[in-house]
Amino acid sequence: MRPRMRAATEGDHAAEAPLSVVIATTKAWPEIKPCLDSLHEQAQAVGAEVLVADGHGQGLPPDVAERYPEVRWIARPGGSVFFLRELAMTQAIGAVVAVTEDHCTVAPEWCERMLMAHRHHPEAAAIGGVVENGATDRLIDWANFLIVFGPFTAPIETGRQPAISLQANVSYKRRVVPRTMSQLGMMEFLFNRQLHEQGETLIADDRLIVSHNQSWGFWGTFAAHFHNGRSIAGFRLQHMSWVERLVRLGGCAILPVYLLWVTQGPVLRKRRLLKPALASLPLTALVVTCHAVGEFIGYIFGPGNSPQQLA
Known part of the structure; x- marks a missing residue:
């Protein structure tokens, strides 16, 4: 040693x-x-x-x-x-x-x-x-x-x-x-x-x-992913044109579906965690929707104090 x-x-x-x-x-x-x-x-x-x-x-x-x-x-x-x-x-x-x-x-x-x-x-x-x-x-x-x-x-x-x-x-x-x-x-x-x-x-x-090893609790999870989405938008705004900003705003409409695909798709294909992934899928859909709302708000108003809300 x-x-x-x-x-x-x-x-x-x-x-x-x-x-x-x-x-x-x-x-x-x-x-x-x-x-x-x-x-x-x-x-x-x-x-x-x-x-x-x-x-x-x-x-x-x-x-x-x-x-x-x-x-x-x-x-x-x-x-x-x-x-x-x-x-x-x-x-x-x-x-x-x-x-x-x-x-x-x-x-x-x-x-x-x-x-x-x-x-x-x-x-x-x-x-x-x-x-x-x-x-x-x-x-x-x-x-x-x-x-x-x-x-x-x-x-x-x-x-x-x-x-x-x-x-x-x-x-x-x-x-x-x-x-x-x-x-x-x-x-x-x-x-x-x-x-x-x-x-x-x-x-x-x-x-x-x-x-x-993280548990936000039920409502805390939705809040955390809203703040995470708004934080991501705030980071992106530092290097984003107005045209890109408008495109991102429009993209928030399909963002929940995209997030489900890119995050849950690999889990379902691996199959090892298939049971908890399927059981939690309705909640996951709600959480990614909160994330998308957070990004939408972030592209309009900036990050606010959302970065400080995450741990």
């Missing part, structure tokens, strides 16, 4: 690290505890740093330096998860910068396998893995999960892909990581698409596994 990295605060940078793991949190301790518990020993083993960007202000315990010596705590109360992730990424010192979420737990050897995947694919700008559902008790939680991560549940095809998993389980070569802050922050969905359009290589690796 390599020597432990000491805990550090914002502005206190080590010289280098093979890996940085970025996590944004907007909730008070101990929300992030299962995530850090799954990470900290393996992060120490590979000499990685873990950057927690805290939008709550009390996302970590006062004794974080003793509990998690590898953690750098970056406090920005009031910041959205998108702003917080990009903030931490701009401060990361790793040759590889990985991202996961505060409600996720990573599989054993995730850090080592992430580094190994990048060694095997020096051409890759980004590498994503498998995301599995850890909130399986209620159909609304299945709907919430499958809309975002359905295409990235096991099995996935390892190798070069046009799309890879998002903020729960993705990593980037440092050369493509933003060096300065943008207005709204980082949305991996759009960032990954931009990399692909620029001709960069995206790799999927089925050995990288994360469990996504």
Whole structure:
């Protein structure tokens, strides 16, 4: 095992690290505890740093330096998860910068396998893995999960892909990581698409596994996907002409059908999660409709405070 990295605060940078793991949190301790518990020993083993960007202000315990010596705590109360992730990424010192979420737990050897995947694919700008559902008790939680991560549940095809998993389980070569802050922050969905359009290589690796453990509750799920849709529209508006804006507005009419096709189609074809996917399909249809309404409002009025409503 390599020597432990000491805990550090914002502005206190080590010289280098093979890996940085970025996590944004907007909730008070101990929300992030299962995530850090799954990470900290393996992060120490590979000499990685873990950057927690805290939008709550009390996302970590006062004794974080003793509990998690590898953690750098970056406090920005009031910041959205998108702003917080990009903030931490701009401060990361790793040759590889990985991202996961505060409600996720990573599989054993995730850090080592992430580094190994990048060694095997020096051409890759980004590498994503498998995301599995850890909130399986209620159909609304299945709907919430499958809309975002359905295409990235096991099995996935390892190798070069046009799309890879998002903020729960993705990593980037440092050369493509933003060096300065943008207005709204980082949305991996759009960032990954931009990399692909620029001709960069995206790799999927089925050995990288994360469990996504999130429950918004019944009404909270609909609200979250409305805010997610409005946030996506707000991010797009930063680089969108009026003509494109009008096209997107019109497209919101068929967006629910499109979203069902691209997110549920891969799940149904894989068949492994066929039962929960079919059982939750009516709820999923309602949730993607809320998403479409959010995008429609976003293209008219901008993101508002929707980015701050997501965790």
